[in-house]
Amino acid sequence: MTASLSAIPGFEHLSRIPLYVPGKPIQEVQRELGLSRIVKLASNENPWGPTEAVKARVAAVIAGSETEGLGLYPVSDGFYLRQRIAERKGLSADRVVLGNGSSEILEMVAKAAFLEGGDAVIPKHSFAIYGIATQTAGGRVIESRASATEIDVDDLLRAVTPETRLVYLGHPNNPTGIRLEKDAIERLVRTLREDIVLVMDQAYAEYEDPAEYPDTAAYLDERPNLLVLHTFSKIHALAALRIGYGLGSKELMGFLDRVRSPFNTNHLAQVAAEVAVQDLAFEAFSRARNTEARTAFVAEAAKHRCQFSGTSGNFILLETACPAADLFKQLLQRGVIVRPMQGYGLPNHIRVTFGKPEEMMAFWSAAGPLLDGGC
Numbered sequence: 001m002t003a004s005l006s007a008i009p010g011f012e013h014l015s016r017i018p019l020y021v022p023g024k025p026i027q028e029v030q031r032e033l034g035l036s037r038i039v040k041l042a043s044n045e046n047p048w049g050p051t052e053a054v055k056a057r058v059a060a061v062i063a064g065s066e067t068e069g070l071g072l073y074p075v076s077d078g079f080y081l082r083q084r085i086a087e088r089k090g091l092s093a094d095r096v097v098l099g100n101g102s103s104e105i106l107e108m109v110a111k112a113a114f115l116e117g118g119d120a121v122i123p124k125h126s127f128a129i130y131g132i133a134t135q136t137a138g139g140r141v142i143e144s145r146a147s148a149t150e151i152d153v154d155d156l157l158r159a160v161t162p163e164t165r166l167v168y169l170g171h172p173n174n175p176t177g178i179r180l181e182k183d184a185i186e187r188l189v190r191t192l193r194e195d196i197v198l199v200m201d202q203a204y205a206e207y208e209d210p211a212e213y214p215d216t217a218a219y220l221d222e223r224p225n226l227l228v229l230h231t232f233s234k235i236h237a238l239a240a241l242r243i244g245y246g247l248g249s250k251e252l253m254g255f256l257d258r259v260r261s262p263f264n265t266n267h268l269a270q271v272a273a274e275v276a277v278q279d280l281a282f283e284a285f286s287r288a289r290n291t292e293a294r295t296a297f298v299a300e301a302a303k304h305r306c307q308f309s310g311t312s313g314n315f316i317l318l319e320t321a322c323p324a325a326d327l328f329k330q331l332l333q334r335g336v337i338v339r340p341m342q343g344y345g346l347p348n349h350i351r352v353t354f355g356k357p358e359e360m361m362a363f364w365s366a367a368g369p370l371l372d373g374g375c
Contacts (some may be wrong), residue, residue: 011189017132018132024332026038041075043353050237052304053275054272057275058272074267075270079180080269084273084274095250098243099265102203102230102246107133109256110136113165117140121160121168126148143159148349149310156169156188166265169199170203172312177308189216189223189226196225202229204229215228224249236283314353315354319349319369320349324342338351339351
């Protein structure tokens with residue numbers, strides 16, 4: 001008789017957790033549909049990078065030397081990159097932790113928080129990894145009220161229970177593109193129970209106007225149980241290298257180090273990020289191109305009477321007159337990859353990443369007639 005792993009309590013629990021479904025890769029669509037020209041607007045990648053300086057630094061590592069090369073282990077704690085990040089953020093390096101993408105840090109904090117159970121409060125329509133990381137670590141998800149156009153901070157606070165260990169919030173939120181104003185951030189930071197870790201995911205913060213964006217890192221000294229996340233996958237255009245970082249108190253970083261895998265970030269990623277984090281000019285360039293793409297998209301969407309939500313990040317959430325899954329398939333046949341949002345509780349929405357002008361033209365050439373026809 002063959003025993004099923006699903007009969008074992010731990011595996012039975014895992015079988016009920018949804019798998020994370022990423023945006024379709026270009027190679028997969030080419031293989032499945034035999035198309036030669038594909039435009040990918042599904043995964044919020046930056047189409048303008050990485051920079052030549054980043055590529056040159058990576059190439060130097062690949063060429064190898066006595067001190068670095070592909071045959072040598074990376075610096076386990078990413079000391080040099082953490083120093084660069086700390087210098088930029090005005091913190092000490094012991095308040096920075098690195099992850100294999102910021103998603104790994106979400107898993108690290110969940111692993112640390114739910115060693116003895118508990119729950120996490122997550123607004124509806126949030127990044128799927130918040131819930132997946134919570135459940136795989138043994139925690140329970142409590143979903144607070146939110147819509148495609150609003151996050152209800154008061155309901156998030158009301159959802160907290162005596163067993164709450166973490167509260168997650170995307171700022172801006174993916175996939176809705178909503179961010180909170182300063183007064184709402186302050187209310188959350190100052191009202192949330194002190195023994196709860198507040199995880200503020202700022203993966204898209206660099207796309208915001210620095211003069212107007214309420215950076216939650218400003219509250220790190222005020223709230224020791226605050227974890228602020230950033231990634232090099234978005235504006236820095238290093239998605240393939242998988243590198244992100246978290247900012248917090250020395251004590252919190254110490255606990256995360258205890259659950260962090262040794263050598264969790266590779267050397268190519270570390271050195272590329274060392275260059276990228278100092279390149280403010282490329283950030284400004286990418287932010288400006290993104291603003292232009294958003295403005296053009298909104299103008300074109302108005303011509304097709306499209307409803308959309310969110311004004312932040314490098315993407316937009318577009319409401320459709322037909323099931324998003326159907327529109328996704330029709331666009332795929334036309335060589336355009338977007339992200340259907342039914343898995344996020346938004347069955348009539350797609351998320352579209354802002355690409356280069358020619359990529360956005362390809363999107364509207366394919367999508368415009370479909371949207372005008374009610375999909």
